[in-house]
Amino acid sequence: MVMTTPTIDCRGMWKVFGVRPLQAMEAFRSGSLTRAEIQKRFGSVIGVADASFTVMPGEIFCIMGLSGSGKSTLVRQINGLVPATAGEMLIDGESLTRLPTARVRALRAKKVGMVFQGFGLLPHRNVRDNVALGLELRGLPRAERHDRAQQALEAMRLGDWADARIDQLSGGMQQRVGIARALAGDPGILLMDEPFSALDPLIRRELQDQFLELSRRLQKTVVFITHDLDEAMRLGSRIAIMAEGRIEQIGTPQDILLRPANAHVAAFVHGVSTRDTLRACDVMTPAPVNGSQPAPPGRVPEGMTLAAVARAAAEAGGDLAVTSHDGRVIGVARVADILRALAGDERSHDA
Numbered sequence: 001m002v003m004t005t006p007t008i009d010c011r012g013m014w015k016v017f018g019v020r021p022l023q024a025m026e027a028f029r030s031g032s033l034t035r036a037e038i039q040k041r042f043g044s045v046i047g048v049a050d051a052s053f054t055v056m057p058g059e060i061f062c063i064m065g066l067s068g069s070g071k072s073t074l075v076r077q078i079n080g081l082v083p084a085t086a087g088e089m090l091i092d093g094e095s096l097t098r099l100p101t102a103r104v105r106a107l108r109a110k111k112v113g114m115v116f117q118g119f120g121l122l123p124h125r126n127v128r129d130n131v132a133l134g135l136e137l138r139g140l141p142r143a144e145r146h147d148r149a150q151q152a153l154e155a156m157r158l159g160d161w162a163d164a165r166i167d168q169l170s171g172g173m174q175q176r177v178g179i180a181r182a183l184a185g186d187p188g189i190l191l192m193d194e195p196f197s198a199l200d201p202l203i204r205r206e207l208q209d210q211f212l213e214l215s216r217r218l219q220k221t222v223v224f225i226t227h228d229l230d231e232a233m234r235l236g237s238r239i240a241i242m243a244e245g246r247i248e249q250i251g252t253p254q255d256i257l258l259r260p261a262n263a264h265v266a267a268f269v270h271g272v273s274t275r276d277t278l279r280a281c282d283v284m285t286p287a288p289v290n291g292s293q294p295a296p297p298g299r300v301p302e303g304m305t306l307a308a309v310a311r312a313a314a315e316a317g318g319d320l321a322v323t324s325h326d327g328r329v330i331g332v333a334r335v336a337d338i339l340r341a342l343a344g345d346e347r348s349h350d351a
Helices: 021-030 035-042 071-078 101-111 127-131 133-137 142-155 171-184 201-218 229-235 253-258 263-269 306-316 335-350
Strands: 008-018 044-055 060-064 086-091 112-115 189-193 221-226 238-243 246-251 299-301 320-323 329-333
Touching: 008 021, 008 071, 021 035, 021 044, 035 044, 044 071, 044 246, 060 071, 060 229, 071 086, 071 189, 071 221, 101 112, 112 171, 127 133, 127 142, 127 171, 133 142, 133 171, 142 171, 171 201, 201 229, 221 229, 229 253, 238 253, 238 263, 246 253, 246 263, 253 263, 253 335, 299 306, 306 320, 306 335
Parallel strands: 060 221, 060 238, 112 189, 189 221, 299 320
Antiparallel strands: 008 044, 008 086, 238 246, 320 329
16 A cells, blocks of 8 residues: 655644643643633633644645634644644654744745735735745746746636736735735645635635636645635535634544534534535545446536435436546445435434
């Protein structure tokens, strides 16, 4: 078996803000005090508590939770913007938490691109120069950084807007400029902190579609922060749900919806319809299809909703082959698994 090193390997990460972080951390670890009690007694706030996860190459890993859950602090620990109180963060096998500051900055500039909720664009620069800003700070020649900026703009379908002023762009276009700026440095990792949350639903859906297509094509490793469960279910290969600094559960969208780990996660997903949220790839059995196991004649794309898959299975009278965006068969959606997922949807509405 070929083993792949995780692109991101987070091991027992803690972040405690305040004057007595180690005492606060130990009290929270022991379970003797709540987060609120620790803040009152020690004057410290538990931002992230013992977080561990891995993100594999090319994966979209969503971290979701309500405001104050610790998700934004955690994503900033991935690239060293927020130093850890305890724990270890590895990027491509290299321990970020043991590196000197200068080396962390160099690694961040080379390997990590960040997209924030606030676009952070400079109004006195045109679109191209905004996208090229990071390359300029790295000392790249003007011609090279403009060429790379133009390529990133083309990827975001903004090539014709390179000379425009920022105030000439809509909110959705400005966010695409922010993504292009992150892409211009060609990082292997994209960290996205609620990048679409300020946009209206139609533009948000459009950017999600564009982002999924871009991710498939460029094969970037993505950590995507959101407070929107539907967005996490739509974008994430796997999802981590956070509350009060802790990761409550990590799993596929199907795991989270149908097998919540505790009462908190169950409350999060209560009432969410699996029919409209789960996709064909969430209920399929991943398997190579060969001569001894021919694919079912009926086919559905991996992104089709469970409701549409159920209708297709009924029309086909049996199992369905699930295809990737480029038409390859990547698994089988079996009738029994489709019915099981639908039964979970009925239970969630009856509860």
